[in-house]
Amino acid sequence: MDELIFSQPDNFKHQKQRLFRGGISHLKVLADFDGTLTTNFIHGRKAPTLIGALREGNYLSADYNKKAQDLHNYYKPFEDDQNIALDDKKALMTEWWYKHFQLLIDSGLSEENIADVVDNRLSNLRPGVPEFLSLLAKNNIPLFIFSASGLGISGLKYYLMKRGLWSENIILVANDFIWGENGKAVGVKEPIIHSFNKDETMLVKIGVDEKFSKRNNIMLLGDSLGDARMDTGLAAAAILRIAFVNDKIRESVSAYREVYDALILNDGDFSLPLKILKEIIDYAD
Numbered sequence: 001m002d003e004l005i006f007s008q009p010d011n012f013k014h015q016k017q018r019l020f021r022g023g024i025s026h027l028k029v030l031a032d033f034d035g036t037l038t039t040n041f042i043h044g045r046k047a048p049t050l051i052g053a054l055r056e057g058n059y060l061s062a063d064y065n066k067k068a069q070d071l072h073n074y075y076k077p078f079e080d081d082q083n084i085a086l087d088d089k090k091a092l093m094t095e096w097w098y099k100h101f102q103l104l105i106d107s108g109l110s111e112e113n114i115a116d117v118v119d120n121r122l123s124n125l126r127p128g129v130p131e132f133l134s135l136l137a138k139n140n141i142p143l144f145i146f147s148a149s150g151l152g153i154s155g156l157k158y159y160l161m162k163r164g165l166w167s168e169n170i171i172l173v174a175n176d177f178i179w180g181e182n183g184k185a186v187g188v189k190e191p192i193i194h195s196f197n198k199d200e201t202m203l204v205k206i207g208v209d210e211k212f213s214k215r216n217n218i219m220l221l222g223d224s225l226g227d228a229r230m231d232t233g234l235a236a237a238a239i240l241r242i243a244f245v246n247d248k249i250r251e252s253v254s255a256y257r258e259v260y261d262a263l264i265l266n267d268g269d270f271s272l273p274l275k276i277l278k279e280i281i282d283y284a285d
């Protein structure tokens with residue numbers, strides 16, 4: 001199978017032209033974190049998410065693994081079921097995330113655990129991502145990074161700082177633990193971001209922020225079907241949607257074709273988004 005599919009070639013060209021014409025002053029980038037900025041596989045093995053890494057490293061109390069697996073077994077089929085109405089699915093995902101965060105808290109999750117996982121166990125950025133992030137920073141283009149994972153705002157910031165890529169143009173839209181005095185998680189801030197409400201969360205966080213209202217050209221990067229809707233409510237003038245299709249490619253590619261303009265298959269690198277960004281920057285010169 002080709003590594004790159006232009007699923008909606010006419011729209012891709014059209015939107016790209018509009019991004020070029022709008023230039024860097026009208027651009028913002030919305031990107032998912034896990035599986036989009038980071039690789040999905042390491043040495044042919046599925047890269048652990050924060051939660052997977054916590055599990056593998058036995059950081060938490062003994063019954064965490066079983067209880068988390070029970071939650072996964074119960075809720076995961078709902079997440080994948082294309083026939084469940086979106087509102088019902090959102091309610092189920094909220095329930096799953098909430099129960100899981102409560103389990104993490106009950107199991108003794110600490111800030112130190114998160115730092116240790118970031119240092120030793122998490123997947124890498126895709127080739128091309130460091131350059132992509134540096135160019136955004138250099139040109140002061142806002143980058144919204146979405147993560148529904150348990151890494152949280154402090155974990156994501158730590159991850160990027162460790163790689164010398166943290167910068168002021170980055171806005172993190174992620175869950176955020178409340179830490180107690182002993183460094184253990186005691187709660188999680190509302191609203192909880194799960195796999196199907198990144199769009200609403202986006203609105204809450206930045207939809208009304210005047211600073212970004214003129215930047216209505218969007219490059220959207222995701223790796224799930226839900227990610228394609230991260231721009232909901234933002235009234236984009238132009239939007240280019242690019243997906244990394246990492247897993248179960250044969251089964252899922254037709255659904256991705258419907259909602260994304262271009263698909264990068266097989267856990268590919270960041271050269272397409274990087275090329276487009278460079279063209280937008282050069283076009284402005």
Ligand SMILES: [Mg+2]
Nearest residue numbers: 032034035223
């Ligand atoms: Mg993802």
